Amino acid sequence: MGEPQLSYEQARAELASVVERLEAGGGSLEESLALWERGEQLADICQRWLDGARARLEAARAAREES
Template structure:
């Protein structure tokens, strides 16, 4: 997988950055005190960040599966 995944805005973002921002989005939503419009914007950003994280994890899973399936890669 690439070293970064692209968001809807076309910016590259790494897994850790997306995960950390998603944690902050969830924290803000749980804390409340935002307007409906702000809450909707946070929710949409959270959905996008979750998709980025999912793509990263799917890519990591595919790489791991490929490494485990290839008996010539590091097997004694």
Template sequence: MTDTPIESLSYEAAREELVETVRRLETGGTTLEESLALWERGEALAKRCQEWLDGARQRLDAAGESADREE
């Protein structure tokens, strides 16, 4: 787990860290406190990934609408 602010992560970096976080949670061997911290970070990372995907969808939709108007 890194201390990098989640809002500064690219989609790829957030997704990679999320995958690693899930792996660590599934593997076990952490204290309850560590597991909770991993879970919270994982939730925030998943939200960040969804924000990136939502933004990409909006951009694609806007580009499609723009192309339709030009035709």
């Protein structure tokens, strides 16, 4: 919550790093669970960015069609 807002690119890059670390294995169960939870958070951030971009595109398209 207190974390500054990540850009889409930052969240995507960190998510890729989390996935690589999970695929490499070797960590404890606790570490793997923490990585998984962080990955879920990052995926949510990316999805919110994509949803926002989609909404802006649809609004721009609708505005252009009305004019």
